Amino acid sequence: MTGALGAIRFTGLRRLRPPRVELRFEVTLRGAEDRRRWVILPTTLRPGHGQPQRRTAHTVEAYELPGTNRMVVCVLRSEDGVAALLLPAGAELTLDGFPIAFWGPPPAEAEIEILSAAALLIDGEPLEDRMALDLLCDREAVADASPLEDQRTVVESVGGGLTTRMTVELVDPSTTSHGVALGDA
Amino acid sequence: MASAGMAAPDSAEGHLAVAPAPARGPAPAVPAAGAATPSPAPATPLRRGPVPAPPPDDRLGALLARAVDRRTLQRKPLTAEERQLDLSSWRYAGDPDLEAAFDNNPALRRKAKGLGVQKLQHGLIDAGFHPGAASVTAGIPDGKFGAGTEAAVRAFQGKHKLYADGVVGRKTLAVLDALALEGPARAPEIEATADAIGAHIAAGMTSANEGATESSGVWYDYNYVAEHKKNPARYRWDDDWRAGLASPSHFIRTGWMDWRLRKGTSASAGIRAWLKGLTIAECTTTIVAVEIDALRAAIGDDAFDSHFGSETSAVPEKERLRVCQRGRETPLLGKIEWSTVSTDPAEAGKRPVKVGDWTYFYNHPKYLLKHPGGAWQGENAVYLGTNPSGQQLFSGLGATGKTEDALHDEMVKAYNLERDGADYVSLLSTYASNAPEVRKPNRRFLDHDVDYTRGLYEKYKARIPKQYHEESGEYDETIKREDIISAPEYEIDKTKRKGGFVGDIKRFIPAEVAKLRPVP
Numbered sequence: 024m025t026g027a028l029g030a031i032r033f034t035g036l037r038r039l040r041p042p043r044v045e046l047r048f049e050v051t052l053r054g055a056e057d058r059r060r061w062v063i064l065p066t067t068l069r070p071g072h073g074q075p076q077r078r079t080a081h082t083v084e085a086y087e088l089p090g091t092n093r094m095v096v097c098v099l100r101s102e103d104g105v106a107a108l109l110l111p112a113g114a115e116l117t118l119d120g121f122p123i124a125f126w127g128p129p130p131a132e133a134e135i136e137i138l139s140a141a142a143l144l145i146d147g148e149p150l151e152d153r154m155a156l157d158l159l160c161d162r163e164a165v166a167d168a169s170p171l172e173d174q175r176t177v178v179e180s181v182g183g184g185l186t187t188r189m190t191v192e193l194v195d196p197s198t199t200s201h202g203v204a205l206g207d208a
Numbered sequence: 209m210a211s212a213g214m215a216a217p218d219s220a221e222g223h224l225a226v227a228p229a230p231a232r233g234p235a236p237a238v239p240a241a242g243a244a245t246p247s248p249a250p251a252t253p254l255r256r257g258p259v260p261a262p263p264p265d266d267r268l269g270a271l272l273a274r275a276v277d278r279r280t281l282q283r284k285p286l287t288a289e290e291r292q293l294d295l296s297s298w299r300y301a302g303d304p305d306l307e308a309a310f311d312n313n314p315a316l317r318r319k320a321k322g323l324g325v326q327k328l329q330h331g332l333i334d335a336g337f338h339p340g341a342a343s344v345t346a347g348i349p350d351g352k353f354g355a356g357t358e359a360a361v362r363a364f365q366g367k368h369k370l371y372a373d374g375v376v377g378r379k380t381l382a383v384l385d386a387l388a389l390e391g392p393a394r395a396p397e398i399e400a401t402a403d404a405i406g407a408h409i410a411a412g413m414t415s416a417n418e419g420a421t422e423s424s425g426v427w428y429d430y431n432y433v434a435e436h437k438k439n440p441a442r443y444r445w446d447d448d449w450r451a452g453l454a455s456p457s458h459f460i461r462t463g464w465m466d467w468r469l470r471k472g473t474s475a476s477a478g479i480r481a482w483l484k485g486l487t488i489a490e491c492t493t494t495i496v497a498v499e500i501d502a503l504r505a506a507i508g509d510d511a512f513d514s515h516f517g518s519e520t521s522a523v524p525e526k527e528r529l530r531v532c533q534r535g536r537e538t539p540l541l542g543k544i545e546w547s548t549v550s551t552d553p554a555e556a557g558k559r560p561v562k563v564g565d566w567t568y569f570y571n572h573p574k575y576l577l578k579h580p581g582g583a584w585q586g587e588n589a590v591y592l593g594t595n596p597s598g599q600q601l602f603s604g605l606g607a608t609g610k611t612e613d614a615l616h617d618e619m620v621k622a623y624n625l626e627r628d629g630a631d632y633v634s635l636l637s638t639y640a641s642n643a644p645e646v647r648k649p650n651r652r653f654l655d656h657d658v659d660y661t662r663g664l665y666e667k668y669k670a671r672i673p674k675q676y677h678e679e680s681g682e683y684d685e686t687i688k689r690e691d692i693i694s695a696p697e698y699e700i701d702k703t704k705r706k707g708g709f710v711g712d713i714k715r716f717i718p719a720e721v722a723k724l725r726p727v728p
Contacts (some may be wrong), residue, residue: 038606102624116352175592185553
């Protein structure tokens with residue numbers, strides 16, 4: 024399915040501890056033409072639940088994905104986490120094997136929302152200022168996103184703790200919705 | 209007729225399919241300077257007098273030449289130099305019948321019997337060529353070279369581009385011997401230190417989460433059934449496997465997720481087979497198997513077999529390898545310390561653990577009230593160490609490289625799911641086991657059909673304790689992650705549970721492991 028922010032295609036699944044499955048997608052993201060912008064993808068799929076524009080996270084983790092050119096993905100962890108990428112103007116990125124968790128037998132089709140925002144604030148502060156790592160992706164990049172399922176490859180993190188709650192706020196958000204066939208998943 | 213690329217018969221001359229085993233006889237004397245160099249023991253092709261090759265189109269000529277060749281060779285023993293080569297693997301070396309067969313004097317064939325044939329059958333089984341059920345009783349080959357063994361030999365020879373005549377002589381044994389040599393190391397693979405054993409456990413747990421196929425890997429039954437429903441021809445399923453499946457050649461399943469090694473079977477091969485799969489199990493037995501495999505690696509296959517089950521020596525049944533949820537009833541007894549550490553339940557990320565430690569995290573104490581058939585009452589997890597960001601990471605079956613925070617996220621999601629068929633089946637099996645629909649379950653019950661089993665739950669609800677009733681108010685329908693550690697302790701089925709990290713760490717005692725290592 025292709026939309027203003029990009030395209031998503033289901034490529035397979037991996038069964039984890041039941042009833043959890045990891046759906047894998049090829050995701051193509053396009054940045055705004057004239058400015059950098061955050062793009063936010065869900066990491067858990069809940070049919071009938073869109074992505075909230077205000078949420079909390081207990082940890083923010085950064086991954087540098089292997090592939091062509093630089094791609095940094097920040098995972099904002101909570102019961103319903105998201106992955107966020109900071110795209111430069113005119114960017115086009117492709118993530119192979121992007122994992123989205125689903126709990127139970129997957130439906131034949133899923134609605135996946137992609138958000139974009141001018142800024143992503145953690146406890147009122149831009150996320151870029153919270154991380155000791157340059158978060159901006161290259162303008163063109165292709166990366167293997169499967170390491171996102173495994174925290175062994177986290178290179179930088181903030182927060183953490185069983186009672187931690189950081190507020191997450193999106194500035195100037197917009198949403199596109201993608202209907203994606205999950206085949207015989 | 210031999211096909212192109214296939215080697216000549218076992219007893220014929222020609223190039224060996226693999227390099228022959230190294231010579232075990234006395235080393236050739238070093239020649240004096242200027243003396244004629246004696247011929248060394250042949251290291252590659254064994255050569256005999258040339259046999260004229262028939263014209264390619266002379267099929268009768270070829271058949272006759274082969275027949276003459278075979279007769280000649282079977283009558284003609286190898287030269288003294290050729291006989292210097294002996295079998296050298298742990299499995300075959302020194303067996304008189306096999307050493308004789310290795311010299312074609314005589315080759316082993318149909319109607320032979322004895323320990324040598326039994327070793328041959330073991331080798332064929334390990335290579336994936338089973339001699340058939342009639343040749344194996346309770347996992348032990350019968351030592352009789354019958355039709356099944358002959359067929360297995362032919363298949364093995366075909367696979368290895370040997371002449372598939374079903375006769376075992378020099379070349380077939382050379383391949384089998386080489387396979388045994390290439391096989392698992394018999395000596396300890398790692399040091400009996402806390403670090404080495406811990407690293408092996410961490411790697412083993414990671415490996416258990418990778419590469420599962422329809423015929424390999426460790427699976428939850430739920431997941432394998434899901435694949436079976438999509439592709440029943442490829443993922444064959446038997447409802448009996450819900451209680452567990454692990455290499456029937458090595459194990460007898462004696463209870464739910466409880467396996468005992470067959471008599472006359474190698475324990476080291478058994479635990480490898482368990483982890484290689486196809487295995488249907490769950491998280492606890494998988495960690496037990498990974499821990500047992502670390503013990504095997506630390507003491508070596510030979511010592512492991514001598515203690516926990518061997519092809520060639522008798523090990524009492526009560527001492528043989530067992531894989532089950534109760535670690536103290538397995539070879540881990542006395543090798544692992546169950547130590548309790550005091551730790552702040554909320555202080556995730558700073559647990560006093562070492563790589564390879566076996567830990568446990570409880571879900572919300574009332575998880576089992578909502579999900580009596582669920583797989584998420586807690587997380588058995590092995591500590592992997594930290595990532596570049598310094599986060600502590602754990603792995604359980606189906607969850608690789610997770611922080612404690614992430615494990616809690618998953619446990620919350622699991623708690624907040626609606627009840628499913630497995631939950632109703634569990635309640636019915638426990639409290640309404642004499643109901644006719646439970647005693648003689650139909651396909652919908654076996655498939656955990658949620659509508660059907662929920663209907664039965666309603667029908668037999670009076671037999672089920674009230675705390676499990678959905679309207680009882682005894683448990684919350686949904687929780688937040690903070691609730692896991694803030695909820696008070698709660699007792700279900702005589703077990704008290706408190707959410708979060710359980711300070712009960714299981715860790716090997718290197719000194720106890722070292723006692724089992726072979727003495728140099």
